[in-house]
Amino acid sequence: MQFLVLSRRRTDQFSNADFERLVPSEGAQARHLYSIGFTRQIWHRGDVPGACQVVEAKDEGEVHETLATLPLARAGMLDFEIVPLKPYAGFSLLLSPSVPRRLWREASWLGQPTVTYYG
Template sequence: MKFLAIEVENKGVKSGLFKPHLKNESIKVLELYEKGIVREIYFDQFHCAILILECNSTKEAQEALNQLPLVSNGLIDFRISELNPYTGFSRLLE
């Protein structure tokens, strides 16, 4: 199943706290990419991370994201949405 994960910065976190974790964050994202869990990753216009994950459940997606140093150190979190196939085209056949 595919999941969309959108970064949510935790309130009150000072920007200087991020830098010591950024290299390890990149390493962990690469590991998850190589395992086929992270399928795509982007930054939006606000420099928040947007990830497409391939997991068996929302719980599994959350567990994968919890491995990221920025998440495990309480600097960010993610809003996770399960993505389902678009079925609207079937209306064209009615």
């Protein structure tokens, strides 16, 4: 199962020097989590100090357990928001033969060229 993880550095409680001390080991552990397939994609956040990542785990408990291996998390320097993700079914429904052909012709709401099906 995939999860969206938003982390935020607790800059109100820790100094830049506190974070800088752990950044090298944090980066090494982040690379390790990517190499084992836990982290699928990762970005720096543009709104606050922290990261956004898509991770793969069997359940939310495993996500918490694995994130706890990050040095900044172990030090209590990060807050996490974890969002379970589900597959998006909209495209498969739109292209299904059981969908009324009228909807196929009116598919321009997707922001794509209109799909025409005369089957």
